Amino acid sequence: xxxxxxxxxxxxxxxxxxxxxxxxxxxxxxxxxxxxxxxxxxxxxxxxxxxxxxxxxxxxxxxxxxxxxxxxxxxxxxxxxxxxxxxxxxxxxxxxxxxxxxxxxxxxxxxxxxxxxxxxxxxxxxxxxxxxxxxxxxxxxxxxxxxxxxxxxxxxxxxxxxxxxxxxxxxxxxxxxxxxxxxxxxxxxxxxxxxxxxxxxxxxxxxxxxxxxxxxxxxxxxxxxxxxxxxxxxxxxxxxxxxxxxxxxxxxxxxxxxxxxxxxxxxxxxxxxxxxxxxxxxxxxxxxxxxxxxxxxxxxxxxxxxxxxxxxxxxxxxxxxxxxxxxxxxxxxxxxxxxxxxxxxxxxxxxxxxxxxxxxxxxxxxxxxxxxxxxxxxxxxxxxxxxxxxxxxxxxxxxxxxxxxxxxx
Numbered sequence: 254x255x256x257x258x259x260x261x262x263x264x265x266x267x268x269x270x271x272x273x274x275x276x277x278x279x280x281x282x283x284x285x286x287x288x289x290x291x292x293x294x295x296x297x298x299x300x301x302x303x304x305x306x307x308x309x310x311x312x313x314x315x316x317x318x319x320x321x322x323x324x325x326x327x328x329x330x331x332x333x334x335x336x337x338x339x340x341x342x343x344x345x346x347x348x349x350x351x352x353x354x355x356x357x358x359x360x361x362x363x364x365x366x367x368x369x370x371x372x373x374x375x376x377x378x379x380x381x382x383x384x385x386x387x388x389x390x391x392x393x394x395x396x397x398x399x400x401x402x403x404x405x406x407x408x409x410x411x412x413x414x415x416x417x418x419x420x421x422x423x424x425x426x427x428x429x430x431x432x433x434x435x436x437x438x439x440x441x442x443x444x445x446x447x448x449x450x451x452x453x454x455x456x457x458x459x460x461x462x463x464x465x466x467x468x469x470x471x472x473x474x475x476x477x478x479x480x481x482x483x484x485x486x487x488x489x490x491x492x493x494x495x496x497x498x499x500x501x502x503x504x505x506x507x508x509x510x511x512x513x514x515x516x517x518x519x520x521x522x523x524x525x526x527x528x529x530x531x532x533x534x535x536x537x538x539x540x541x542x543x544x545x546x547x548x549x550x551x552x553x554x555x556x557x558x559x560x561x562x563x564x565x566x567x568x569x570x571x572x573x574x575x576x577x578x579x580x581x582x583x584x585x586x587x588x589x590x591x592x593x594x595x596x597x598x599x600x601x602x603x604x605x606x607x608x609x610x611x612x613x614x615x616x617x618x619x620x621x622x623x624x625x626x627x628x629x630x631x632x633x634x635x636x637x638x639x640x641x642x643x644x645x646x647x648x649x650x651x652x653x654x655x656x657x658x659x660x661x662x
Contacts, residue, residue: 309347309514310399310507317560318343318507319387319398321378323405335405337378338457342390342398344560345518353528353559355394358545361532363389373544378403383504393547394532394556402505410449412483415494418448419478424471427458452479528562530555568622569615569646570596576608576650583651589629598645608652610634616643623647630655 310316322339340357359375368380377389383401391397413419427440438454447455456472482488507515533551537544571590575583587597611632615623616639623635630651 307508307510309511313399314347316345316347316400317396317398318345319383319390319401321383321386321401321403323378323403324375334379334382336375337386337403338375340374340386340390342394342396344396347518350518351528351562353530353562355530355532355555355559357390357393357532358534360536360543360545361393361534362539362544362546363393365389394552396556396560400505400507400511402503402507404503410453413447413449413452413479415491416479416483416488418446419452419475419482420444420446421455421475421478423455427454429458447475528559530559568595569617569626570598570644571626572598572643572645572648573600574603574648574650575601576603576606576612577653577655578606579651579653579655582655586630586649586651586655590626593625593629595626603650608650610652610654612636612650612652614638614648614650615646616640616648617646 320339320341320343321337323335324338336359338359340359340361341354342357343352343354345352357374359373361374362371363374363377364371365377365380365385368385369376374386374389374393377386381388383403387398387401421444423440423442423445426442427438429438438458440451440454440458445451452475456475458471532545533548533555534545535548537546573583573587573590583600583602587600590597611630611634613623613627613630613632613635615635615637626647626649627633627635630649631654632649632652
């Protein structure tokens with residue numbers, strides 16, 4: 254079993270809220286339209302009757318959905334498709350009700366061999382639509398999407414307007430003009446009522462020191478507010494109108510039965526427990542072009558933690574105390590633990606330096622890898638002691654029999 258260390262600096266990924274609001278609003282409105290008769294609003298099931306009664310997602314237990322936000326505001330005369338401004342791979346475990354999402358910056362460098370060569374991943378949709386975009390994501394993260402959902406700007410704006418707009422605090426003055434791309438942003442700092450057009454300005458502004466990173470944080474803030482309003486009881490009657498508008502600007506290969514299932518699934522989901530991550534990497538300017546360069550080693554860790562959590566060994570937190578009187582012993586052991594992926598919560602002295610041999614004390618019943626920890630200090634003394642106030646899952650008390658180990662082994 255492969256051990257994956259915790260991913261540092263985990264931040265909430267805003268664009269995953271686009272998944273939640275689009276899927277939840279569409280699915281809930283489909284159910285309302287089907288069972289309460291809102292057919293005049295344009296909400297109807299598509300596909301055959303058998304789809305409604307067949308298992309969702311063809312009986313799959315784990316479903317991967319690629320969510321694409323198409324930027325079609327620029328000059329489209331020579332292009333049948335726009336760039337994918339938003340790229341998210343979402344995973345739903347139907348049995349465990351585990352949901353996770355990986356947000357992929359649109360500037361991520363990929364090699365679309367046979368299509369566009371080395372380019373930004375958002376160009377994959379231009380060259381080959383959702384099919385090529387899905388292939389590019391699969392090659393990048395090693396996980397194949399089962400379905401896709403694509404939405405674009407007009408549906409977003411209209412949906413916000415139907416819901417009456419969103420009241421939000423704009424953190425700074427935002428001004429930017431891209432005439433070729435049809436993007437005009439002019440927002441002032443302070444509390445604002447954002448209609449559909451202003452909402453799009455807010456979520457698309459990216460001219461900060463951190464670029465897409467700051468934009469993702471703003472999008473999370475906005476999408477949380479939008480999701481809360483769209484799914485509130487007072488807005489329930491407007492959901493059919495919202496979904497009818499979204500359907501004009503959404504493409505998906507999911508069936509009506511899939512959407513009904515998602516309505517129920519998302520209705521029970523605690524959004525605060527959704528696992529979210531941004532594709533690990535770093536910005537880099539190459540020949541005047543800004544890229545997000547993926548970190549493949551960290552991507553493998555992120556993907557396993559997000560999409561295959563059942564295979565991850567969660568390492569215990571460890572407290573290291575020096576009970577030997579040997580100078581630097583606790584720091585040496587702490588360094589060896591950190592190199593093996595353990596989180597060391599504290600390093601200090603025991604209540605005395607009279608420990609003849611090292612001891613390992615566990616404070617929870619389900620601690621894993623105790624023997625690995627014990628081997629670091631050559632100890633065979635492992636005992637359990639319930640302690641709700643302990644600073645860690647495991648306490649190591651270093652005794653006088655401690656012999657320094659090679660932390661690199």
